[in-house]
Amino acid sequence: MTNQSNPWLTSNIWVLGLALLPAALLIGALLYFTAWAIAFSFTDLALVGRKSVEWSWVGLQNFERLFTRRGFLESLWTTVVFVFFSAIVGQSVLGFMLAAVLRGTRSQLRTIIEVSIMLGWLLPDIVAAFLWSATTSQTGLINQLIVVPLGFKPINFINEYALPIVTIANVWKGTAWSYLLFSAALDSVSREVVEAAKVDGATPLQRVLLVQLPIIRPHIATNMLFITIWTFTYFPLIYAMTGGGPGTQTQTLALFLYNQSFSRGNLGFGSAISVAMLIIVGVLSLFYLRLLREPK
Amino acid sequence: MESNATTSRMTAIALSFMAVIWVSPFSWLILNAFNPDASGLLEIPKSVGLDNFAEAVSGDAGRQFLNSLIIAAGTATLSVLVGIAAAYPLSRLRIPGRNAFLWTLVLLRMLPSVGVLVPLYFAAQRSGLLNQLGVIISLTILNLPFTLLLLKNFFDTVPIELEEAAYVEGASLLQIVTKIVLPMSRAGIAVVWFYSFTGAWNEFLLPLIFARVQDAFPMSVGLYAAFGQQGAINYGFLTAFSIIYAAPAIGVYFLLRRNMNTGFAGVGVKG
Numbered sequence: 001m002t003n004q005s006n007p008w009l010t011s012n013i014w015v016l017g018l019a020l021l022p023a024a025l026l027i028g029a030l031l032y033f034t035a036w037a038i039a040f041s042f043t044d045l046a047l048v049g050r051k052s053v054e055w056s057w058v059g060l061q062n063f064e065r066l067f068t069r070r071g072f073l074e075s076l077w078t079t080v081v082f083v084f085f086s087a088i089v090g091q092s093v094l095g096f097m098l099a100a101v102l103r104g105t106r107s108q109l110r111t112i113i114e115v116s117i118m119l120g121w122l123l124p125d126i127v128a129a130f131l132w133s134a135t136t137s138q139t140g141l142i143n144q145l146i147v148v149p150l151g152f153k154p155i156n157f158i159n160e161y162a163l164p165i166v167t168i169a170n171v172w173k174g175t176a177w178s179y180l181l182f183s184a185a186l187d188s189v190s191r192e193v194v195e196a197a198k199v200d201g202a203t204p205l206q207r208v209l210l211v212q213l214p215i216i217r218p219h220i221a222t223n224m225l226f227i228t229i230w231t232f233t234y235f236p237l238i239y240a241m242t243g244g245g246p247g248t249q250t251q252t253l254a255l256f257l258y259n260q261s262f263s264r265g266n267l268g269f270g271s272a273i274s275v276a277m278l279i280i281v282g283v284l285s286l287f288y289l290r291l292l293r294e295p296k
Numbered sequence: 297m298e299s300n301a302t303t304s305r306m307t308a309i310a311l312s313f314m315a316v317i318w319v320s321p322f323s324w325l326i327l328n329a330f331n332p333d334a335s336g337l338l339e340i341p342k343s344v345g346l347d348n349f350a351e352a353v354s355g356d357a358g359r360q361f362l363n364s365l366i367i368a369a370g371t372a373t374l375s376v377l378v379g380i381a382a383a384y385p386l387s388r389l390r391i392p393g394r395n396a397f398l399w400t401l402v403l404l405r406m407l408p409s410v411g412v413l414v415p416l417y418f419a420a421q422r423s424g425l426l427n428q429l430g431v432i433i434s435l436t437i438l439n440l441p442f443t444l445l446l447l448k449n450f451f452d453t454v455p456i457e458l459e460e461a462a463y464v465e466g467a468s469l470l471q472i473v474t475k476i477v478l479p480m481s482r483a484g485i486a487v488v489w490f491y492s493f494t495g496a497w498n499e500f501l502l503p504l505i506f507a508r509v510q511d512a513f514p515m516s517v518g519l520y521a522a523f524g525q526q527g528a529i530n531y532g533f534l535t536a537f538s539i540i541y542a543a544p545a546i547g548v549y550f551l552l553r554r555n556m557n558t559g560f561a562g563v564g565v566k567g
Contacts, residue, residue: 011469016469017385019382020381023381023382023440027441045414109315116322119546124542125500126520131538134324135321145338172321233409235410258410262505
């Protein structure tokens with residue numbers, strides 16, 4: 001531990017205090033912006049033209065509007081579907097399965113899969129969005145390799161199955177994170193425990209599900225916490241692929257917030273959306289943190 | 297045994313199938329980028345050339361590359377400077393409420409950055425910072441909780457005995473920091489720098505809102521504007537542009553991975 005009586009520190013206490021200042025100012029700014037986001041949510045702050053704004057206090061009207069007008073609840077539902085299928089079902093389950101299957105194998109196949117899912121993860125969001133837009137378009141890879149050779153008419157996937165496509169794209173892009181975390185977690189399970197189960201006659205599947213899975217439960221909760229929150233607020237991939245469309249089919253909360261605030265200029269209402277998102281994310285975090293603490 | 301062999305063969309087939317699906321967009325990307333007559337279809341090019349790459353580094357595209365570089369390098373450098381200045385005192389001093397402060401940072405890290413978007417935009421507009429400098433400062437603010445935590449952890453691993461010894465030898469605070477603490481946490485600082493760099497390089501939302509003129513677009517917004525537009529898509533240009541845009545993030549990752557290792561091993565003796 002550190003010691004307050006370090007003489008080179010105590011004699012320079014003002015210098016050190018001064019060094020803290022820029023960071024303190026920036027953290028202060030972050031808190032200040034958060035406070036303003038909350039304050040704005042009680043106004044009808046709106047962009048008028050390019051530069052000027054108008055506002056007045058409207059109390060809880062924005063929050064009422066969240067629940068009475070179209071948009072918010074639909075976007076919340078879209079977000080829940082997107083997060084559930086891309087992060088929880090897709091990335092976590094696929095990441096875990098890959099980690100469990102590839103673990104211990106030293107094949108070239110493992111290298112190829114690891115490198116390719118890492119590349120997906122490292123790709124800038126907009127490049128991934130471009131790749132998947134191109135792949136799923138009328139003239140894209142899926143039509144060229146599968147649909148047309150089978151004798152069907154080309155399908156404009158990105159338009160007709162927009163939500164499934166952005167969900168798959170996000171699984172493709174993000175599985176590496178879960179895979180890496182679960183690989184590390186499975187490595188931490190002691191060999192003896194697994195061997196003992198093997199001696200007792202457990203099948204490979206039973207060993208994974210009944211022995212390893214319960215042991216790495218904390219890692220699963222950590223993973224869920226991170227990817228749920230991250231996916232919940234994730235913006236670039238969907239925005240660049242569909243812009244929320246067609247219609248509002250892929251409009252998640254982050255896109256709804258963006259569209260209201262910056263396309264329509266409704267900054268007050270946009271702030272109310274962000275406050276609602278803060279609350280939802282806060283509740284989600286508490287839920288997962290409880291899950292993390294509980295394994296007794 | 298028999299069934300085990302069958303299972304493992306089935307697994308291998310399933311994995312191969314998955315690998316093919318996973319990498320096919322990459323092969324499409326590469327084949328089109330090196331094909332001067334790229335049509336957006338998966339096909340073996342009749343001729344291979346770098347014309348697309350030449351196009352992707354000249355004119356507007358070249359400027360966008362430069363803009364991305366300014367934003368990413370600026371954010372990373374500012375984050376590291378502010379982070380070092382604060383993380384050293386945080387690591388060494390028993391400041392009252394230090395733990396509460398660090399926990400607040402962890403919580404801030406969990407909040408979605410879209411939540412502060414509106415006030416951030418508003419503040420930038422008021423102070424005339426709807427430009428690259430504004431993007432750099434905003435990203436530094438959003439990065440800071442993480443940067444501080446990481447750098448403080450790295451500084452914590454530098455043994456304090458070395459600083460004591462240097463003080464006894466008559467070294468000043470500045471000398472202690474620049475001659476002992478910084479060199480010993482060099483790998484950690486590199487990790488934080490690279491992490492901020494790749495994050496800012498990838499950033500799309502802030503530049504989209506802040507940079508409303510073509511000249512200020514970084515590569516993320518430039519690529520989006522190019523493929524989002526209606527009409528004929530120039531696949532050769534876009535695929536080459538994508539590869540150039542993705543290369544630093546991928547390259548930096550492999551650099552970062554090596555640094556991560558030396559970062560934890562090289563700091564060595566735990567204080």
